[in-house]
Amino acid sequence: MNPQLPTKKYLLEMADLLWRRAVERIPAGVLMEDEEALMDALWEVRLPPQPGTAQEREIDLALTIEAMSACFDGQIALMCLPRWAQCGYPEIQLPETYAAALLATTVTEDVLAWVRPPFRTFVLEVPNALLSLDTQQGQSPVRVILVHHDPKREKWAYAAWTASTACMWRFGVTTADLLPPSLPDFDLTESSLFPMTVTEHDERVAALIGRLIVNTCLAMTDPARVRAPSAPLGKRKGAGARRGADLPRTMVFRVGKPLEKDFRPAVRDYIAGRKRNLSVQTLVAGHWRMQAHGPALSLRRLIYIEPYWRGDADAPIHVRPIRLG
Numbered sequence: 587m588n589p590q591l592p593t594k595k596y597l598l599e600m601a602d603l604l605w606r607r608a609v610e611r612i613p614a615g616v617l618m619e620d621e622e623a624l625m626d627a628l629w630e631v632r633l634p635p636q637p638g639t640a641q642e643r644e645i646d647l648a649l650t651i652e653a654m655s656a657c658f659d660g661q662i663a664l665m666c667l668p669r670w671a672q673c674g675y676p677e678i679q680l681p682e683t684y685a686a687a688l689l690a691t692t693v694t695e696d697v698l699a700w701v702r703p704p705f706r707t708f709v710l711e712v713p714n715a716l717l718s719l720d721t722q723q724g725q726s727p728v729r730v731i732l733v734h735h736d737p738k739r740e741k742w743a744y745a746a747w748t749a750s751t752a753c754m755w756r757f758g759v760t761t762a763d764l765l766p767p768s769l770p771d772f773d774l775t776e777s778s779l780f781p782m783t784v785t786e787h788d789e790r791v792a793a794l795i796g797r798l799i800v801n802t803c804l805a806m807t808d809p810a811r812v813r814a815p816s817a818p819l820g821k822r823k824g825a826g827a828r829r830g831a832d833l834p835r836t837m838v839f840r841v842g843k844p845l846e847k848d849f850r851p852a853v854r855d856y857i858a859g860r861k862r863n864l865s866v867q868t869l870v871a872g873h874w875r876m877q878a879h880g881p882a883l884s885l886r887r888l889i890y891i892e893p894y895w896r897g898d899a900d901a902p903i904h905v906r907p908i909r910l911g
Contacts, residue, residue, distance in 0.1 A: 594709075600650070601667040601670050601671040602671060602834055605671035605672065608668045617668060624668065628664060662743050665743070666707050666734040666745070667732070669707040670709065673707050675837055676704070678802060680711070680713060681842055681843060682714050682850070683844050683847075684843060685716055686848070686852075686853050687842075687847070693797070693804070695762070697876070697888065700804065700874075700888055701803050703735040706735055706737070707732070709731070712798070714727075719754060720752075720787050721750055727748060728747070731798075732746075741760065742758075743759075744795070766793055790859070794856075805841050808890075812839055813839070814837075872891055874891070
């Protein structure tokens with residue numbers, strides 16, 4: 587995979603090019619639903635009648651598609667980046683201490699049914715090397731996670747890219763499977779095709795990536811926790827329009843606020859194997875709870891209980907209750 591892929595500029599450029607190629611060949615309404623049609627459209631090379639810059643760009647894109655299709659994270663990118671463009675390039679940013687709190691937040695089985703992605707496809711930024719993968723050159727911080735959800739099959743896919751060529755990916759997994767204690771055996775088998783070893787460190791990071799995705803989706807169900815783009819992006823150009831050197835802009839959604847309590851040391855200890863989980867001894871894991879309310883307590887609403895250190899007086903419930911459905 588291209589080592590530049592973790593950069594936002596590269597993601598935007600590839601998403602823009604793949605989107606324009608896709609909508610030239612298939613209806614936009616089919617793009618999100620038909621994986622085979624999308625891949626067929628991306629593979630087809632349609633050179634301009636006259637040689638020049640446009641033809642060179644098309645050839646470069648065709649070569650890039652061929653290279654991306656040779657690896658699993660590249661295949662996920664090919665399927666997801668055009669859909670990210672179709673969703674308007676949503677990007678989710680989290681304060682570092684809030685992201686650490688979400689990593690220390692458990693999701694019980696009764697809450698899983700309430701997990702819904704804010705967008706079919708979105709990019710989630712991981713702040714300040716909070717998560718990292720093992721490589722032969724040492725640990726490489728995870729920068730961005732490209733997330734896609736298929737509502738028909740209720741399946742998820744993601745590719746988590748680092749500052750190096752190392753990448754953690756999952757494909758075709760349920761919401762519950764995003765939250766494993768470690769990577770399933772079949773993922774370890776597929777990863778063995780690459781000249782990299784999946785370590786215990788990587789297994790813990792994989793579990794935390796899934797937890798971060800799920801808890802971010804739950805956090806975004808409450809508008810009070812979400813700061814939408816501050817200014818309108820303006821009228822977008824039509825599908826297939828040429829932008830020249832201009833790149834599209836992401837729609838940045840900032841979720842949560844910085845917290846006084848800092849759970850980053852607990853996250854680092856868990857990833858390093860110094861703690862078996864994120865809810866032992868003094869740390870009480872955050873969690874989601876269906877709370878009874880209303881007449882005769884017949885109604886239910888989802889509330890978020892922040893992680894807290896056991897023994898703190900009056901541990902706060904930072905997030906206000908919300909009503910779903």
